[in-house]
Amino acid sequence: MTHIIKTILLxxxxxxxxxxxxxxxxxxxxxxxxxxxxxxxxxxxxxxxGEIKIPDLIFLDVNMPKMNGIDCLKELKKADNLKKIxxxxxxxxxxxxxxxxxxENGALSYIVKPDDYGQLCGKLKHILNTDLNLITQNSPL
Amino acid sequence: xxxxxxxxxANIVALKKILELHGLASDAATSGEDALKKILxxxxxxxxxxxxxxxxxxxxxxETLAGSNRTKDIPVLFLSAINKEKKYISRGYETGGVDxxxxxxxxxxxxxxxxxxxxxxxxxxxxxxxxxxxxxxIEIRKGAQQNLELKVAERTRELLQKNEELELRNxxxxxxxxxxxxxxxxxxxxxxxxxKLLKDNHLTxxxxxxxxxxxxxxxxxxxxxxxxxxxxxxRLSSNVVPECTDLNLILKEVLLDFDHLTEEKxxxxxxxxxxxxxxxxxxxxxxxxxLIGNSLKFSKEGIAPEIDITAELVEEKDFExxxxxxxxxxxxxxxxxxxxxxxxxxxxxxxxxxxxxxxxAYEGTGIGLAIAKKIIEKxxxxxxxxxxxxxxxxxxxxxxxxxN
Numbered sequence: 204m205t206h207i208i209k210t211i212l213l214x215x216x217x218x219x220x221x222x223x224x225x226x227x228x229x230x231x232x233x234x235x236x237x238x239x240x241x242x243x244x245x246x247x248x249x250x251x252x253g254e255i256k257i258p259d260l261i262f263l264d265v266n267m268p269k270m271n272g273i274d275c276l277k278e279l280k281k282a283d284n285l286k287k288i289x290x291x292x293x294x295x296x297x298x299x300x301x302x303x304x305x306x307e308n309g310a311l312s313y314i315v316k317p318d319d320y321g322q323l324c325g326k327l328k329h330i331l332n333t334d335l336n337l338i339t340q341n342s343p344l
Numbered sequence: 345x346x347x348x349x350x351x352x353x354a355n356i357v358a359l360k361k362i363l364e365l366h367g368l369a370s371d372a373a374t375s376g377e378d379a380l381k382k383i384l385x386x387x388x389x390x391x392x393x394x395x396x397x398x399x400x401x402x403x404x405x406x407e408t409l410a411g412s413n414r415t416k417d418i419p420v421l422f423l424s425a426i427n428k429e430k431k432y433i434s435r436g437y438e439t440g441g442v443d444x445x446x447x448x449x450x451x452x453x454x455x456x457x458x459x460x461x462x463x464x465x466x467x468x469x470x471x472x473x474x475x476x477x478x479x480x481x482i483e484i485r486k487g488a489q490q491n492l493e494l495k496v497a498e499r500t501r502e503l504l505q506k507n508e509e510l511e512l513r514n515x516x517x518x519x520x521x522x523x524x525x526x527x528x529x530x531x532x533x534x535x536x537x538x539x540k541l542l543k544d545n546h547l548t549x550x551x552x553x554x555x556x557x558x559x560x561x562x563x564x565x566x567x568x569x570x571x572x573x574x575x576x577x578x579r580l581s582s583n584v585v586p587e588c589t590d591l592n593l594i595l596k597e598v599l600l601d602f603d604h605l606t607e608e609k610x611x612x613x614x615x616x617x618x619x620x621x622x623x624x625x626x627x628x629x630x631x632x633x634x635l636i637g638n639s640l641k642f643s644k645e646g647i648a649p650e651i652d653i654t655a656e657l658v659e660e661k662d663f664e665x666x667x668x669x670x671x672x673x674x675x676x677x678x679x680x681x682x683x684x685x686x687x688x689x690x691x692x693x694x695x696x697x698x699x700x701x702x703x704x705a706y707e708g709t710g711i712g713l714a715i716a717k718k719i720i721e722k723x724x725x726x727x728x729x730x731x732x733x734x735x736x737x738x739x740x741x742x743x744x745x746x747x748n
Binding site: 217219223295296316318319320321 | 503526529530533534536538540541544568
C-alpha cells in the first residue's frame with residue numbers, strides 16, 4: 204500500500220529554510236498541509252500535546268539548538284504513537300558521520316538541503332511522487 | 345745538561361773534559377746531598393753517578409730520585425771503581441740505574457753510552473709530551489662531545505615539544521577551518537537561493553538590475569566554491585583507512601563528471617590503463633578531479649584541450665626511477681596543451697591560495713593543487729610539474745602501490 208502524504212512536519216530552526224520549504228512545498232503540491240517546529244523539543248511537545256496532528260512525513264534538520272535532529276529522531280522512534288512516521292533527515296551538512304548515525308536510528312533517508320529553490324521544488328515533487336515504502340539506504344531518494 | 349756526581353774532584357774534571365770534547369755540557373756535584381739539591385733546582389737529562397761516596401751514596405741518591413715524579417725518569421749511569429761485584433751491579437739496576445759501568449772506563453764507549461741514553465731520554469720526553477698533548481686533546485674532545493650530547497638532547501627535547509605543540513595547533517586550526525567553512529556556507533547558501541529567486545521571479549525588465557544581480561550571483565558562487573575547497577582541504581587531515589582502489593574506475597567517474605565541460609570545449613582525453621593501488625578512493629578521485637579540472641580550465645582560448653593521462657610502474661620513489669613492470673610505485677602523468685606556466689613558479693603552484701593566473705580570465709580558488717599535494721602526501725607519494733608557457737603543463741605524480 205502506498206503511503207499517501209497529506210501532512211508534512213518540518214523541524215528546522217532556520218526561518219529562511221522554513222520559508223523556502225513552505226513555498227516550494229506549495230509549489231510542488233498546494234494541497235499538502237504544512238506544519239513547522241523549531242527544534243526537537245518543540246516538535247515533540249507539539250506532537251504530544253496534539254497541537255500538531257500526527258503528520259504523514261517529517262523533515263528533520265540535524266543541527267538544531269535545544270534538541271538536535273539525531274536526539275529528536277531517537278525520541279520519535281521510542282514513542283509508540285510516533286515511531287511509524289517516516290522521517291527524512293534534512294540538513295545542509297553532507298558529513299557522513301551524521302548520515303550513518305541517522306540511518307542507524309531509523310531515518311528513512313538523508314537529504315542535503317538543495318542550494319537552489321528550483322532544485323528544492325523538484326526534490327519535494329520527487330519525494331511526494333515516490334512510494335516511501337520502497338526507500339532503502341541503497342536506493343535513496 | 346749532564347750532572348756528574350763524584351766526591352773526588354779529579355774524577356769530575358777528567359769526566360767533564362771527555363764530555364766537553366764531544367760537545368756535551370755538564371755540571372757537577374761533589375756529594376749525594378749536593379746532587380739532590382742541584383737536581384731539584386735544574387733540569388738534567390743524564391746523571392753520571394759515583395757509587396761510593398761519603399754520606400749519601402749513589403744508590404741512595406738514585407732511590408730518592410726514583411721516588412719523585414719529576415726526577416724518576418732522569419737516566420742514572422752508575423760509575424764505580426771499587427764496587428765491581430755482581431750484587432752491587434744488581435743493586436744499581438734495582439735502584440733505577442740505566443747502566444753500571446766499572447772503571448777503568450774506555451772514554452769512547454762511555455761517550456757512546458752517554459749519547460745513547462741522552463737520545464733515549466730525549467725520545468722518552470718527546471713521547472711524554474705527545475702523550476700529554478694527546479690526553480689533553482682527549483679531554484677537550486670528551487668535554488666537547490659531552491657538551492654536544494647535552495645540546496643535542498636539549499634540542500631534541502625542544503623539538504619534540506615544539507612538534508607536539510604544532511600538532512595540537514594544526515589540529516585546532518583544522519577544526520577551526522572546518523567549522524568556519526561550514527558555518528560560512530550556511531548564510532551564503534541563503535544569499536544564493538534568495539538572490540536567484542529574486543532574479544528568476546521578480547526581475548525581468550531592468551537590465552541594470554539584472555546585471556547587478558548576475559554579478560552578485562557570480563561572486564557568491566565564487567565564494568561558495570572557495571569555501572567548498574577549503575572544507576575539502578581541511579577535511580583531508582582526518583584519518584581514513586586506505587583500501588584497494590582501481591584507478592581505472594576512479595578516472596572513469598572523474599571523466600564522467602567532466603562530461604559536460606569536455607563536450608563544451610571539444611576536449612580530447614587519452615587515457616591509458618591505470619594500476620590498482622592501496623589508497624583512499626574519495627581523495628584519489630579529488631586528486632584527479634583537480635588535475636584534470638585544471639587541464640580543462642587552463643586551456644588556450646580557441647584551441648581544443650588535449651589531455652594525455654599515462655601510467656607506468658617504476659622501481660623507486662623517484663621521478664627519475666627506472667621503469668619496471670614489477671615496480672612498487674606508479675608514475676602517472678597528466679599532460680595538457682594548455683596555457684602552461686613559468687617553471688620558476690613551480691614551488692608556488694602547490695601552495696594554498698597561490699593562484700598564478702588572472703582571476704578574470706581563469707576562475708580558480710588557488711586551493712586545487714594544494715589539495716592535490718596534500719592528498720599525495722597522505723598517500724606517501726610525490727608530485728611535481730613540468731610546464732612551458734603557451735605549450736602546456738604536465739603534472740607528474742608518484743604513488744606507492746601499497747600503503748604501509
